[in-house]
Structure formats: C-alpha cells, structure tokens
Amino acid sequence: RKEVEQDPGPFNVPEGATVAFNCTYSNSASQSFFWYRQDCRKEPKLLMSVYSSGNEDGRFTAQLNRASQYISLLIRDSKLSDSATYLCVVNMFKTGNQFYFGTGTSLTVIP
C-alpha cells in the first residue's frame, strides 16, 4: 500500500470554479503535512503547510483530519494560473525526516 494516496484526476474546471483535492496517508505516526505545486517540467514548490486546525492562504484552504488520516486542499475562484499538478506530501519520522509524495493531481483551469 502506498504511503500517500491522492485523487487520480485530472481535474478540468472553468475559471472561477471551486475545486477540492483529497489525500490519505497510511502511517498514523506521520508528523507534518504539505501541499506542493509542480508546474510542467519544473521542480515542486511549497504551496502551503497543513495544520491540524486547518489553515487558509487567500483562495487556498487546507485541512487535516488525523483521525481519518486525511488531508484536503480547496481552491476557490480558480484562475488560469492555478493550472499545475498538486502534490500531497507527508513527512514521517521513521528514520529521519523522509518525505512521501502522492502521485499528484493535475488541474487545468479552462477559460
């Protein structure tokens, strides 16, 4: 079983739409959680960390449910520039800070 599983996508949404991505992780000892964004043929970059209480950054809202081992990302009022692959990332203290990446969910925002 994979450490991190994400919605397979792809998501094709019109501008202005609200879109939600989900992610589950298998190891309850996981410590830190992140959403990264990866543009085509570029390196991943941190979009936002995910905190237990949930957190918001502009149009982006991330939530964590430790009991269900579930992470979500909500994007409101989608822009064309939001088109990218969104990676769910979990940091585990197994033997040092290993990062585990989901397969990524591709988002295309259509004019």
Next chain:
Amino acid sequence: EADIYQTPRYLVIGTGKKITLECSQTMGHDKMYWYQQDPGMELHLIHYSYGVNSTEKGDLSSESTVSRIRTEHFPLTLESARPSHTSQYLCASWGGAEAFFGQGTRLTVV
C-alpha cells in the same frame, strides 16, 4: 528563492558512461534527498542523508550511489549509465519547515 542548485540542468550521454549529478545548497541544511521522477509520474526517493558522512537508500531501488563529504554538497553518481536511467533527478533539502528543491537534472541516456 531557495539556495539549492543542480548541475547540469540537461545531460545527454551514451550508454556505459560514468556520470555525476551535482547538488549544492547554501542554507546549511543537514538533511538532503535525491528523487527520481519520470514525466507525468510521481517522485520516488532514491537516496537521502542526515548529514556529513551519512547516506541511506530510499524506497526506490537505484543503481546510483551518493556521498556526503560536506554539508552543502550531495552528488549522485551512476557508474555505468543505461537507457533505463533516463529520467529527471531532483535534489532537495529540508529546512525544518519546508523541503526546498533544486531545478532538477533531466538525464537522457542513449
């Protein structure tokens, strides 16, 4: 911008050649990582390091080796390149609250 650099950005090389992919960071991070990513696919951890003289293999079996003689430098070496090694290689370091990635090396073995 993150201070983590990879060279070369692109490399086309013949089968059987020995190659070293360079990764350097100037942030003083102890933990560094190498990932392999095929186009449109997920990242796979191939090596990581907790600090100087520490190296470990990741979850994806790899014929590459790494070394960590200095904190800032984490090179990856392929002794004999094969077409199956064609991929993108991403180096990262952990800054306590965030992982920073280099721009990657896109390797093609012909």
